[in-house]
Amino acid sequence: MAETPRIVLDYLAALVLETRSPAYIRVDGLGGILGWGGDTPAYRLPSLAEGEPVGLVLSAVDGLIPHTGEPIRLPAVELNSGQFVDVHVFGGDDHTWVLLTDATLETMQQAMLQQRLNEVNLIRGWHARAADDQITRSEAGELISELPAFTEEGERLEVSVLQLYFALPQHSGPVLATDDLDPLGRVLRAATEVITHESGYVTSMAQDSLVAMFGVLPTGSSPQIHAIRAARDAVAAVREAGSIGGENGSVAAGISSGFVSVGLVNVAGSRVFVAVGPSLEAAGNLARSADSGTVLVDVATLKVAGDAGAGFKSSGEAYALDLN
Amino acid sequence: MLQKKICMLGAFAVGKTSLVSRYVTSMFSEKYLSTVGVKIDKKTLVVGDETVMLMLWDIYGEDSMQKVQMSYLKGASGYLLVADATRRETLDKAASLHERAREVTGDVPFLLVVNKSDLVAQCEIDDAALQPLLNQGWSVLRGSAKTGLGVEEAFSSLTQRMVGG
Numbered sequence: 398m399a400e401t402p403r404i405v406l407d408y409l410a411a412l413v414l415e416t417r418s419p420a421y422i423r424v425d426g427l428g429g430i431l432g433w434g435g436d437t438p439a440y441r442l443p444s445l446a447e448g449e450p451v452g453l454v455l456s457a458v459d460g461l462i463p464h465t466g467e468p469i470r471l472p473a474v475e476l477n478s479g480q481f482v483d484v485h486v487f488g489g490d491d492h493t494w495v496l497l498t499d500a501t502l503e504t505m506q507q508a509m510l511q512q513r514l515n516e517v518n519l520i521r522g523w524h525a526r527a528a529d530d531q532i533t534r535s536e537a538g539e540l541i542s543e544l545p546a547f548t549e550e551g552e553r554l555e556v557s558v559l560q561l562y563f564a565l566p567q568h569s570g571p572v573l574a575t576d577d578l579d580p581l582g583r584v585l586r587a588a589t590e591v592i593t594h595e596s597g598y599v600t601s602m603a604q605d606s607l608v609a610m611f612g613v614l615p616t617g618s619s620p621q622i623h624a625i626r627a628a629r630d631a632v633a634a635v636r637e638a639g640s641i642g643g644e645n646g647s648v649a650a651g652i653s654s655g656f657v658s659v660g661l662v663n664v665a666g667s668r669v670f671v672a673v674g675p676s677l678e679a680a681g682n683l684a685r686s687a688d689s690g691t692v693l694v695d696v697a698t699l700k701v702a703g704d705a706g707a708g709f710k711s712s713g714e715a716y717a718l719d720l721n
Numbered sequence: 722m723l724q725k726k727i728c729m730l731g732a733f734a735v736g737k738t739s740l741v742s743r744y745v746t747s748m749f750s751e752k753y754l755s756t757v758g759v760k761i762d763k764k765t766l767v768v769g770d771e772t773v774m775l776m777l778w779d780i781y782g783e784d785s786m787q788k789v790q791m792s793y794l795k796g797a798s799g800y801l802l803v804a805d806a807t808r809r810e811t812l813d814k815a816a817s818l819h820e821r822a823r824e825v826t827g828d829v830p831f832l833l834v835v836n837k838s839d840l841v842a843q844c845e846i847d848d849a850a851l852q853p854l855l856n857q858g859w860s861v862l863r864g865s866a867k868t869g870l871g872v873e874e875a876f877s878s879l880t881q882r883m884v885g886g
């Protein structure tokens with residue numbers, strides 16, 4: 398890489414001075430303060446005094462001095478005031494420098510992203526477990542009583558809701574002894590797998606249906622596209638997983654897109670995702686009215702589906718894709 | 722007064738912040754507010770005839786996107802590994818963080834807290850899962866930031882080992 402021209406370096410230095418409020422404290426080999434400068438008032442540190450141990454002023458560097466070797470960087474240390482600061486320790490021997498640069502803004506942005514991601518990952522984990530345990534949502538009654546708490550803090554999201562309805566064939570003979578799951582468990586797991594693969598996530602499961610939402614987890618393309626792809630794959634997967642002794646059951650899918658309010662509520666020590674909105678009901682209605690082997694989607698889904706919408710034919714107010 | 726630095730290490734949402742807050746302020750909140758960066762809390766306790774000021778470094782939990790920066794562990798006298806009893810994978814995360822922490826801290830005392838043990842029905846970490854760690858000489862404690870079970874004990878037993886008591 399070519400050497401960075403002086404003018405660029407000067408510009409960068411000015412930028413850091415302007416946006417990062419750098420402040421420094423110079424300490425001796427025992428951590429006693431020798432001097433300070435820069436924008437120390439920005440950090441509202443307890444009063445600085447020569448000879449004081451720096452650890453009393455800034456607990457983050459307690460135990461790090463005397464410093465030798467590579468510089469140390471401690472990103473996003475929260476100060477008492479709720480401000481975040483990157484702490485840098487470098488130099489050595491008799492003169493160690495403690496440099497503070499403000500990181501509040503990027504840390505707050507990071508916080509929002511991380512909160513969302515962690516919640517989503519927790520939910521994913523619960524769903525994986527729910528699929529494993531073949532849990533049906535018996536807590537539904539409890540959820541509704543908690544709804545007001547979530548609507549206050551919840552958020553509105555544009556999503557596509559996919560609902561699957563399925564019926565398993567009647568047992569016509571002995572189920573293979575090698576099957577470790579019952580057919581319902583296999584079906585729920587197979588559907589959950591393809592839905593998760595399309596960045597959707599399953600919000601409820603029952604004996605004969607499954608609901609998933611796209612657009613809650615970060616997705617590569619639009620939620621509608623993922624939902625349609627997932628519906629195609631899920632119909633195939635449910636058929637395969639649900640077939641018993643060569644006999645297939647029935648499976649149909651409905652997709653509706655629009656705004657829903659989502660939030661997390663506490664149920665018996667676990668946090669459960671809740672969503673409300675007209676699309677949920679609409680997806681259910683579509684799935685119920687779809688013939689077996691058919692995906693029925695509303696116009697809000699199809700109009701932004703791009704290539705994923707190929708093969709759908711107008712059917713009343715909705716659009717149908719026949720996978721038979 | 723002795724000062725000792727303890728780091729809280731574990732996967733996200735295992736209850737690191739909740740354990741610190743139960744220990745320092747006796748409070749617990751059901752609400753999940755994920756930690757970014759690190760927050761340092763202090764608490765004094767008496768071990769034998771020694772008064773120790775603990776600096777508790779509550780570090781963000783490791784997730785799929787972000788590894789924990791090991792620079793936070795510089796100067797630590799010990800650490801608490803935290804796992805969530807209802808999420809088996811958090812035990813593996815604790816073990817891998819332990820490996821990485823070792824490279825920075827060397828052979829300092831540590832202790833594993835299997836948190837959320839109040840959620841008995843959802844428990845995924847049974848005694849058999851902990852046996853291999855116990856065989857390797859780990860100190861392990863079941864606890865709950867919610868009920869307070871094991872919390873004092875976790876911090877004080879770790880501190881005792883740090884000050885050589």
Ligand SMILES: Nc1nc2c(ncn2[C@@H]2O[C@H](COP(=O)(O)OP(=O)(O)OP(=O)(O)O)[C@@H](O)[C@H]2O)c(=O)[nH]1
Pocket residue numbers: 515666731732733734735736737738739740750751752753754755756757780781782783836837838839840864865866867868
């Ligand atoms: N039932 C129960 N819930 C707990 C317990 N400890 C923590 N929680 C809950 O678990 C969630 C996460 O707790 P935190 O203390 O924020 O977890 P953390 O490890 O600090 O999370 P990060 O900062 O994101 O890494 C919160 O909703 C807490 O209320 C516990 O002992 N029992």
Ligand SMILES: [Mg+2]
Pocket residue numbers: 737738739754755756779780781782
């Ligand atoms: Mg935390």
